[in-house]
Amino acid sequence: MLFDAKRGACSYDVVREGEEVILTVDCERCSYVPSLEDNPLCMARTVDKLAEVGGVTKIVFSQKRNYEYEQDQVKLLAEIAQLYRRLVKEKERFGYNAMGSGECKRCTPRRYNELWNIIFNRLKADPLGAYVEVKRILRREHIQLERLPQGCISCTKKYISLLSYLIARLEHTALVRLAQPYLAGYKLGERGIYRRMFSPTIKPDFMFTKLMASYPVSGEEVDAYVLDNNTEVTIFKLPKNIQYLYHVLPPEFKLSEEKYDLLDVARRIITEHKPEKSEFVDPERMRQVFSNVGHDLLEELSENYKVKLRNRELDELTNILVRYTVGFGLIEVLLRDDRIQDVTINSPMGHIPMFIVHQDYGECFTNIIPTPNEAESWASKLRMISGRPLDEANPIMDTELLIPGARARVAVIAPPLNPNGLAYALRRHRDMPWTLPLFIRNRMISPLAAGIMSFLIDGSRTLLVAGTRSAGKTSFLGSIMTEIMRKYRIITIEDTLELPVSPLSKLGYNIQSLKV
Numbered sequence: 163m164l165f166d167a168k169r170g171a172c173s174y175d176v177v178r179e180g181e182e183v184i185l186t187v188d189c190e191r192c193s194y195v196p197s198l199e200d201n202p203l204c205m206a207r208t209v210d211k212l213a214e215v216g217g218v219t220k221i222v223f224s225q226k227r228n229y230e231y232e233q234d235q236v237k238l239l240a241e242i243a244q245l246y247r248r249l250v251k252e253k254e255r256f257g258y259n260a261m262g263s264g265e266c267k268r269c270t271p272r273r274y275n276e277l278w279n280i281i282f283n284r285l286k287a288d289p290l291g292a293y294v295e296v297k298r299i300l301r302r303e304h305i306q307l308e309r310l311p312q313g314c315i316s317c318t319k320k321y322i323s324l325l326s327y328l329i330a331r332l333e334h335t336a337l338v339r340l341a342q343p344y345l346a347g348y349k350l351g352e353r354g355i356y357r358r359m360f361s362p363t364i365k366p367d368f369m370f371t372k373l374m375a376s377y378p379v380s381g382e383e384v385d386a387y388v389l390d391n392n393t394e395v396t397i398f399k400l401p402k403n404i405q406y407l408y409h410v411l412p413p414e415f416k417l418s419e420e421k422y423d424l425l426d427v428a429r430r431i432i433t434e435h436k437p438e439k440s441e442f443v444d445p446e447r448m449r450q451v452f453s454n455v456g457h458d459l460l461e462e463l464s465e466n467y468k469v470k471l472r473n474r475e476l477d478e479l480t481n482i483l484v485r486y487t488v489g490f491g492l493i494e495v496l497l498r499d500d501r502i503q504d505v506t507i508n509s510p511m512g513h514i515p516m517f518i519v520h521q522d523y524g525e526c527f528t529n530i531i532p533t534p535n536e537a538e539s540w541a542s543k544l545r546m547i548s549g550r551p552l553d554e555a556n557p558i559m560d561t562e563l564l565i566p567g568a569r570a571r572v573a574v575i576a577p578p579l580n581p582n583g584l585a586y587a588l589r590r591h592r593d594m595p596w597t598l599p600l601f602i603r604n605r606m607i608s609p610l611a612a613g614i615m616s617f618l619i620d621g622s623r624t625l626l627v628a629g630t631r632s633a634g635k636t637s638f639l640g641s642i643m644t645e646i647m648r649k650y651r652i653i654t655i656e657d658t659l660e661l662p663v664s665p666l667s668k669l670g671y672n673i674q675s676l677k678v
Contacts, residue, residue: 228365428460
């Protein structure tokens, strides 16, 4: 997210995306890494912001990367913010005169300073420390109560009731309840317990899509491989889940700080250019133009910032830059895996991971969660590429997506047909066309049936290929086309381009596709 350069450190905006209320904090000028679990100052400032803004469901700290805390974690801190606001309003209960009277006036300054420091400082920065400190003070006051003169007993009991009230309010919060098993022997200032409860999703700030980069603790690794674009893929089997986890870690999550800086600056410069509709008529050419411009820009920036890049690293950064400007982000990463057959993206965005169909492991869910911004961006690009409408009057769009190394059919549904927003279904086409021998090899057709089909095609017979959804009609028709002799001219007519016309053309077939 881009913030106003004139605003100070830790300035924030409130963004509403559907049902979500997102608190986005600009931490670019902060001298520390934004972290609720590790930094007490960051936690204190965040509690102040939550006390000002109600109903926040997500917190995003922006500092080169985006540090996102989801709703279940925000709830824990929002309760502390509500408690802080309530205690601040109860001035009379914790006022100076409420601490003691008469002979106990000599104890009043100490008690007032103790509670003032706990409520206005420690509660926001270290709520667990505030709870432990109040309990220790209460224990101390109970011990001293037995040795106090008669004139101090009533004031001390009054102070004890204040401490008991504060403890009761703190114990009512979910954060303290969850931390109870770990508070024995707690040292003030330690942040280990917070690391158990707060864990952000960290992603580059040029990405909209969320990606859970950490591996599942209880997962059993069943397979792992690396794609040609340096993307790591790991398949996990999880307890109490019948689906496998397809965990993907693209190269943009493994870059150094210097490379992140280069990408961020380059992205800001390139996004100043607004592509026109005419540029999307030929996506391949437009992508090549952006790739050339991005390559030269990154090379120039690396010289200015004195960052040494090898040609391979420069090409990798260029591919990432193009993928997150004119490309389709992590969808492209998934489609580069030739073992993936289908990708489905359900609504509402921001809550549900992408699902895939893997050739070896069947239906899998991924560690990628697309956001509403990303979904709208994909829809806009598909409208311009296909030249087809996608709106309330035309809530369904079928088109083709062509990216380097992959080709896919895309189906999009939008409101009012889909009441929860946009949803996508992508079917990846095989890089090379199916053939009858390949069907035999994969036990999808018998040698006798394949021979009969080849014999019929050689005899120039008319065929009708029919079947249910996902039955393999297009794949079978593509394999039949390879049986036609290359001396004949082939014309295909489709509403959505799916047949392997381009690969067949490269093999020397006299073929022409028509789109209606």
